[in-house]
Amino acid sequence: MPIISLEAEDLDKSFSGPPVFSGIGFRVEQGLTAVTGRNGSGKTTLLKILAGLLRPSAGRVRILRGGIPLTNSERRLAVGWSSPDLAFYGELTAEENLLFFRRSAGRDASGEEIRGRLSSVGLGEDAAGRRVEEFSSGMAQRLRIAFALLFDPPLLLLDEPMAGLDLEGREMVHRTVAQARRRGAVVLASNDERDFAQPEQRIELGRR
Amino acid sequence: MAAQSPRSSSVSHLSSSGPGLFGRVWTICAKDATQELRRRIAIVAVFFFSATALALVSFAIGPFGLPEEERPALQAALLWIILFFAAATGLPRAFVQEEETGTALALRKTLPATIVVAGKALFNLLLFLAMAAITIPGFVILLDWKVGSPVAIAATVLAGGYGLAVVSTFLSALVARAGQRSVLFVLIAFPLIVPLLLAAIAATLEATRGGFPWNPVRVMIAYDGAATGAAYMLAGAAWEE
Numbered sequence: 001m002p003i004i005s006l007e008a009e010d011l012d013k014s015f016s017g018p019p020v021f022s023g024i025g026f027r028v029e030q031g032l033t034a035v036t037g038r039n040g041s042g043k044t045t046l047l048k049i050l051a052g053l054l055r056p057s058a059g060r061v062r063i064l065r066g067g068i069p070l071t072n073s074e075r076r077l078a079v080g081w082s083s084p085d086l087a088f089y090g091e092l093t094a095e096e097n098l099l100f101f102r103r104s105a106g107r108d109a110s111g112e113e114i115r116g117r118l119s120s121v122g123l124g125e126d127a128a129g130r131r132v133e134e135f136s137s138g139m140a141q142r143l144r145i146a147f148a149l150l151f152d153p154p155l156l157l158l159d160e161p162m163a164g165l166d167l168e169g170r171e172m173v174h175r176t177v178a179q180a181r182r183r184g185a186v187v188l189a190s191n192d193e194r195d196f197a198q199p200e201q202r203i204e205l206g207r208r
Numbered sequence: 209m210a211a212q213s214p215r216s217s218s219v220s221h222l223s224s225s226g227p228g229l230f231g232r233v234w235t236i237c238a239k240d241a242t243q244e245l246r247r248r249i250a251i252v253a254v255f256f257f258s259a260t261a262l263a264l265v266s267f268a269i270g271p272f273g274l275p276e277e278e279r280p281a282l283q284a285a286l287l288w289i290i291l292f293f294a295a296a297t298g299l300p301r302a303f304v305q306e307e308e309t310g311t312a313l314a315l316r317k318t319l320p321a322t323i324v325v326a327g328k329a330l331f332n333l334l335l336f337l338a339m340a341a342i343t344i345p346g347f348v349i350l351l352d353w354k355v356g357s358p359v360a361i362a363a364t365v366l367a368g369g370y371g372l373a374v375v376s377t378f379l380s381a382l383v384a385r386a387g388q389r390s391v392l393f394v395l396i397a398f399p400l401i402v403p404l405l406l407a408a409i410a411a412t413l414e415a416t417r418g419g420f421p422w423n424p425v426r427v428m429i430a431y432d433g434a435a436t437g438a439a440y441m442l443a444g445a446a447w448e449e
Contacts, residue, residue: 053316073320081317087310089239091246104235104327105318107226147314 004065004078004154004184005029006050011059013045019057020045021205028155031200032181035189041206043189044083047159050187051081063155077105080153082144084163090133094118094143097132098150107151121146122172137164145173154184161188162195229323236319236327237334240302244335250298254335258294258343265290266350283353284412288405290343291365292372295336299376300393302328303384303447312384321443325377329439333373340365356418360425364415367428368408371435375400378439381447404431 005027012022020042026033035043048054050061052075063070063078070078088097095114102109118128121142127135132143141164148156161173174197180186181200188195196202227235244251265286274282306312315324344365347353355361379397383389407427414421 051317053313076318076320083313085310086313088314089243089311090309091243092239096242100235100239101314101318103227104232104239104323105226106228106232109226 003029004063004070006079006155006185006187007062007064008050009059009062011046011049011061012057013042013049013054014057022058024059024203024205026201026203028185028187028201030181030185032177032196032198033185033187034196034199034202035187035205036191036193036196036202037205039191043205044085044159046203046205047081047083047157047187047189048085051079051157052076053081077107077151078153079155079157080148080151081157081159082148082161083159084141084144085159086144086147088132088140088143088147090131093129093131094123094135094139094146095128097143098146101147101150105151117146117149118143121149121176122169138166138169141165142169142172145176149176156180156184156186158186158188160190162190162192232319232323233326233330236324237330240328240331241334244331250301251335254294254298254339255342257297258290258339259346261290261294262343262346262350269351279351279353280413280416283347283351284409284416286351287344287347287353287412288368288409290347291336291340291368292401292405294339294343295332295369295372295376296397298335299332299373300380300383300390302332302377302380304380304389307384316448321381321447322440324447325381325439325443328380329373329377332377333369336369336373337365340369353416355416357415357420360415360420361412363425364408364411364421364428367425367432368404368411371404371428371432372401374432374435374439375404378435378443378446381443384447404428407431 007027009025011024013020024046035046037043045054049056052061052072063075065074065078088094089100092100095111095118098114098117099109099111102114115125115128119125123139123142123146127139132140135143141161145158145161148158158173158177161177162170165173177186177188178197188199190196269282303312306315344361348355376397379393379400383392383396386392407424411421411424411428414424
């Protein structure tokens, strides 16, 4: 099977003021890429650009399979993304939320499969059937991880994936990242060095 | 236990099957309906506005307030004023709510804007038709409205409601991330929706007199087609970054 790769070329991003970052370029194919930098250095912005949720001010991001760029609809499902900015429908249960995103993306899923996915991030039957508005911050973070993995993406973008998690949750994320980096690529943004286990490459923002 | 992470470097999602285009649109519509039924804020506001406006109009000008020959034109205009303003309390929320609660990111990550706009427009159309199904019988009773051609009224409400739903949904996507979005929505909606409302009022007047309003209905269908085409072509630019 052709491997999915991500190429970021000379990325600049500015909002209304000075650039958040500029001249960022790297290539990700397999393994773990650590994105580090102080608060406000643009880690979240960079991951949103990689996920296709923000346009860079200059430069481009290409997701390729066997050297051929993916279409937008392929890209949406080939890239999993999680961020503290990610919110879900509070009136719906965790299971209903994930079922909605699967089905609206044109992919079948049974309740049993979704409950299995939720269980694998530590959200059992009880949590799966609870409305998301009743979730603690740690439970919401687990749901974000389940969302990122919803389409079994070969490329995973995780922004502060340990935020709000207890020890068990952090271990779950470590195992998930270890498994994902063996089979595809993971780009993980964090301020905490303990979140990275021997990354294949490192991108440090805010040092210019 | 590790989370179910990418199972292999193969792109499993590219070969899996699932709902077709309409199924995906319907899934979004059903999600919006489920949210509204559980929250009941927009639905209650829409129906409360409709009931209040209907009651006030019937008290103020009622069946005995005007000579019979002057009633149809005023009733046709009043009906659409009530329908439009009642709908306007709920329709702009389509995308604004997604932005305010932060769920827009998950939608943008997963779905193209055209599918989202279509799903939300379908929900808005169904909400409008449900509101019209309650408002129009009340209008008939309280204002002694004589409907010459119920089929023509149904066609007018369907064509008018469709145009309102599509334009409101698209504008909601356009202004969702802007400051002062409520004011912006009204300012942009006014020139866009007035031609549709004028045609709807003309059609309603003709239907009241018993004829089928071919010309205004044709105008509304042309408007609906243009609105659908514009929304399809511009949805991405309006809502995606």
